[in-house]
């Protein structure tokens with residue numbers, strides 16, 4: 001077995017244990033393999049071990065990599081998106097996790113309509129209120145979701161968030177908890193497409209176990225799976 005296979009197995013075991021600890025089956029948590037700056041050889045290794053959902057941050061890189069890979073894969077866009085790149089993102093990706101303003105939501109919606117398809121999105125929330133991070137502020141999320149209701153092609157599946165960087169995963173816990181609480185509040189106001197099944201994309205290599213304990217339904221893991229990025 002390759003290192004990537006071993007890593008994948010270990011991560012899946014951790015996911016299962018953490019999901020059970022939060023009273024959910026392992027299947028309630030999806031692993032998004034973050035393949036940014038990883039070559040297609042590494043992606044192929046992960047595919048060979050059964051992984052089929054991947055995340056990419058950079059459109060140019062994705063444009064080069066995605067077409068040469070298997071059609072049955074699912075791709076999540078997890079980078080910052082500019083309106084003038086929305087068309088390309090809609091063409092390449094199955095889920096866009098980083099919608100954080102109405103302008104980008106409208107741009108995605110228009111391009112989805114032009115391509116005659118629906119598109120799943122998550123709203124990115126700046127849970128740590130960090131200046132250098134993208135995302136809508138927690139208190140502005142309700143208004144953004146209200147505005148997104150006017151669109152026609154977007155399936156608003158849930159929220160995505162990244163806590164401030166920390167070496168200690170326990171530091172992330174309160175941010176994950178806040179994002180979960182926000183999602184519950186907003187689902188009670190019926191602001192998602194399926195309010196009984198709201199996705200929460202939170203947790204990366206260093207803190208995905210804590211994120212699952214706090215209710216993550218998607219974890220975005222790169223280095224723990226593929227090793228260090230170049």
Ligand SMILES: *Cc1c(COP(=O)(O)O)cnc(C)c1O
Nearest residue numbers: 034078204205220221222223224
């Ligand atoms: C790079 C990245 C990840 C994965 O980070 P790792 O620490 O390598 O697991 C997850 N989410 C986003 C938004 C990223 O940019």
